[in-house]
Amino acid sequence: MKQLLPLGLPGTEKPGPIIIAGPCSAETLEQTMSTALDLSRNGIKIFRAGIWKPRTKPGGFEGIGEKGLCWLSEVKKATGMSTSTEVATKAHVEAAINAGIDMLWIGARTSANPFAMQEIADTIAKLNPDIPVLVKNPVNPDLELWIGALMRLYNAGVRRLGAIHRGFSTYGKHLYRNVPQWEVPFELARRYSNLPIICDPSHIGGKRELVGPLSQEALDMGFDGLIIESHCNPDCALSDKSQQVTPEVLNFILSTLVVRDQVQTTENLAMLRRQIDSLDNQLIDVLGRRMAVCREIGQYKKDHRMTIVQAGRYDSIMNSRVEAAKKIGMDGEFMRTVLAAIHEESVRQQLEILNRR
Numbered sequence: 001m002k003q004l005l006p007l008g009l010p011g012t013e014k015p016g017p018i019i020i021a022g023p024c025s026a027e028t029l030e031q032t033m034s035t036a037l038d039l040s041r042n043g044i045k046i047f048r049a050g051i052w053k054p055r056t057k058p059g060g061f062e063g064i065g066e067k068g069l070c071w072l073s074e075v076k077k078a079t080g081m082s083t084s085t086e087v088a089t090k091a092h093v094e095a096a097i098n099a100g101i102d103m104l105w106i107g108a109r110t111s112a113n114p115f116a117m118q119e120i121a122d123t124i125a126k127l128n129p130d131i132p133v134l135v136k137n138p139v140n141p142d143l144e145l146w147i148g149a150l151m152r153l154y155n156a157g158v159r160r161l162g163a164i165h166r167g168f169s170t171y172g173k174h175l176y177r178n179v180p181q182w183e184v185p186f187e188l189a190r191r192y193s194n195l196p197i198i199c200d201p202s203h204i205g206g207k208r209e210l211v212g213p214l215s216q217e218a219l220d221m222g223f224d225g226l227i228i229e230s231h232c233n234p235d236c237a238l239s240d241k242s243q244q245v246t247p248e249v250l251n252f253i254l255s256t257l258v259v260r261d262q263v264q265t266t267e268n269l270a271m272l273r274r275q276i277d278s279l280d281n282q283l284i285d286v287l288g289r290r291m292a293v294c295r296e297i298g299q300y301k302k303d304h305r306m307t308i309v310q311a312g313r314y315d316s317i318m319n320s321r322v323e324a325a326k327k328i329g330m331d332g333e334f335m336r337t338v339l340a341a342i343h344e345e346s347v348r349q350q351l352e353i354l355n356r357r
Helices: 029-041 067-079 090-098 114-127 143-156 183-191 201-205 208-220 247-256 267-303 311-327 332-355
Strands: 018-022 046-048 082-086 103-106 133-136 161-165 197-199 225-229
Touching: 018 029, 018 247, 029 046, 029 067, 029 247, 046 067, 067 082, 090 103, 090 114, 103 114, 114 143, 133 143, 143 161, 143 183, 161 183, 183 197, 183 267, 197 208, 201 208, 201 225, 208 225, 208 247, 267 332, 311 332
Parallel strands: 018 046, 018 225, 046 082, 082 103, 103 133, 133 161, 161 197, 197 225
Antiparallel strands: none
16 A cells, blocks of 8 residues: 545544544434534534444344434534444445445454455445545454455555554453554554554443543554544443443543654654553463463362372473474573463462462
8 A cells, every 4th residue: 555645534634633433323313413412512523323233143233224324414414523434335335425424434343354345445436435434453463454454445446544443352351342452553553654543442442431541542652543432321322332431521531631742753662662561461461361270270170189280281381382482583591481480370379279278
């Protein structure tokens, strides 16, 4: 991809973060309009609302469907805001563009599907290649797949492109709904410095109390903007109610955010240090989950009267992990030291289980 054009919508032409806000789903005309009016009064220029909702399992609320596009048209007439929605099929693209939607975004499930992306890219290019399109990262942390989705749009003739970082799905319990793995969007930004990258703290956090801190973290890391889910009555929302905030709360969050000076001779160094901070947090999270498994092993050994230390198993792990580390350029003795420390802590935690009455 070559240099990309700016998104070209009101609220994206001036310095400062791009802010896109609105409910996860357009549910009724009253809910959609009430939320939009409150957001507009607070200065939001781009309104988002899901019309078609890809749910993990059937049976849940899957969006109001095409009639919701008329509600977005009413929002635009009443407030002057630009409107945006998610598209996942050729039919979605046709309906949204014909309804006058100003910006489209492509969700994480769709961006992971090259066939769907190609069909969407060809349809957008045919109907309105000048419409801004944002592409969310795929559900798994595959940078090349993310870039491939953007390239399909670009190669089809769509130029006003941006990316949305919404975190990555993973198994097990975590602080976040979708773990950030900030190094992935950092690498995207490094390769395509003119590509606007917007953070989605709602989907990363999954909880409304995390929206503010994640928004500040994203701006500190140099993201170009935020897309935040805001609902006039979040507790009654038909989808993702836990991660939505009221327009009033959103206004408070935005008023407290600090926008750092982007023009600094040390900005590149600061970004690298933030990557280190993010990776350290991930290390702690992974080690915490490893120790949780160790405690389960300790309980199993206690129940079956097994010894804590299994020498053969320890040697096998040590040798295989050291060799794997050496293959990616790490010193073998360094890895032995790290693994020995991890093993020592694992034994300590298992002994706690064993000695528990």
